[in-house]
Amino acid sequence: MALELDRSAIPGTRRQSTHPKAQLLFGLAVDGLRMGEAVERCRLAIQTRRPLLIGVLNAAKIVNLRHDPYLRDALLDCNMLLADGQSVVWASWLLHKPLPERVAGIDLFEALLDLAHRDGRSVYLLGAKPEVLAALEKNVHQRWAGLRTVGRHDGYFSDAQASDIAADIRASGADMLFLGMASPKKEIFLQRFQRELDVPVLHGVGGSFDILAGLTQRAPLAWRRLGMEWAYRLAQEPRRMWKRYLVTNVGFVALTLREVFSPSPRLEPTSRSRVSKPPKIDQS
Numbered sequence: 001m002a003l004e005l006d007r008s009a010i011p012g013t014r015r016q017s018t019h020p021k022a023q024l025l026f027g028l029a030v031d032g033l034r035m036g037e038a039v040e041r042c043r044l045a046i047q048t049r050r051p052l053l054i055g056v057l058n059a060a061k062i063v064n065l066r067h068d069p070y071l072r073d074a075l076l077d078c079n080m081l082l083a084d085g086q087s088v089v090w091a092s093w094l095l096h097k098p099l100p101e102r103v104a105g106i107d108l109f110e111a112l113l114d115l116a117h118r119d120g121r122s123v124y125l126l127g128a129k130p131e132v133l134a135a136l137e138k139n140v141h142q143r144w145a146g147l148r149t150v151g152r153h154d155g156y157f158s159d160a161q162a163s164d165i166a167a168d169i170r171a172s173g174a175d176m177l178f179l180g181m182a183s184p185k186k187e188i189f190l191q192r193f194q195r196e197l198d199v200p201v202l203h204g205v206g207g208s209f210d211i212l213a214g215l216t217q218r219a220p221l222a223w224r225r226l227g228m229e230w231a232y233r234l235a236q237e238p239r240r241m242w243k244r245y246l247v248t249n250v251g252f253v254a255l256t257l258r259e260v261f262s263p264s265p266r267l268e269p270t271s272r273s274r275v276s277k278p279p280k281i282d283q284s
Contacts (some may be wrong), residue, residue: 021037024097024263027265028057028076030057030081030083030088031081032099034100035108038054042112043115046175049198051079051194051200052200053077053190054201055074056108058083058087060244060248061075063247063251064248070183070184072267073269074183074184077187077191082108083099083102083103084103084105085227086102086226095259104224105203109205109212113140117147122172123148123149123174123178124152124172124174125137125149127155127178130156132213136213139214150173151168155181162192166196167196169199170197175200176199176200178208179203180205180207181206219232
């Protein structure tokens with residue numbers, strides 16, 4: 001059974017950032033933070049035990065949220081939304097709403113593992129296949145020896161198992177929860193259980209588990225600095241990725257040009273209070 005999204009059980013979940021450095025871009029309040037500032041907000045969240053739901057924004061999400069209510073609402077739910085894609089940073093400058101730098105989701109993931117290792121904080125890993133999760137944990141503990149991993153679970157679980165996993169996360173007392181799951185499963189899980197988890201920092205890291213586990217290779221630094229990480233991935237998997245990048249890149253350019261002449265108003269959540277048939281979850 002697929003996880004179902006029930007917003008009626010979660011009053012007051014709209015938490016888009018009101019941080020003074022936030023910029024309204026494409027209808028979303030994007031935090032104009034550098035990596036160090038983002039990590040500091042996470043450190044303070046752990047100290048105060050106030051939940052901080054992190055979201056990351058790239059060109060594909062900006063295009064897809066126009067027709068994907070799950071993605072749109074998930075981004076609106078975040079109380080720290082960061083520019084994961086270099087194209088978003090470039091667009092912010094073109095639109096005279098400059099963001100200081102790209103804060104990639106995987107870089108933030110590693111920075112938060114550094115924080116946990118340095119400050120003795122604990123982490124919980126949720127997502128990926130069991131063998132990927134095992135490889136991830138092995139590599140993480142080799143790189144950050146002594147890191148407190150207080151729990152882990154793969155991302156292949158049923159609706160009936162979700163409550164038990166949420167209870168395990170809560171019982172672990174984790175300071176940070178990293179979700180290496182595909183959309184919309186991670187968003188639905190967080191919507192249903194965030195209040196029960198009692199975890200200050202929640203970060204959906206997508207395919208970062210695969211990279212840190214050594215299954216896939218990230219683009220070299222030179223490619224990333226040029227904002228061409230997408231091209232590197234396209235070169236690795238041309239048959240699977242060409243259509244996605246062609247559609248989203250063209251769509252993003254078109255949306256950016258439209259923003260120049262007619263900036264989007266702040267987005268509001270969709271009118272759906274309950275979606276009984278979520279789209280197929282892609283775990284690839």
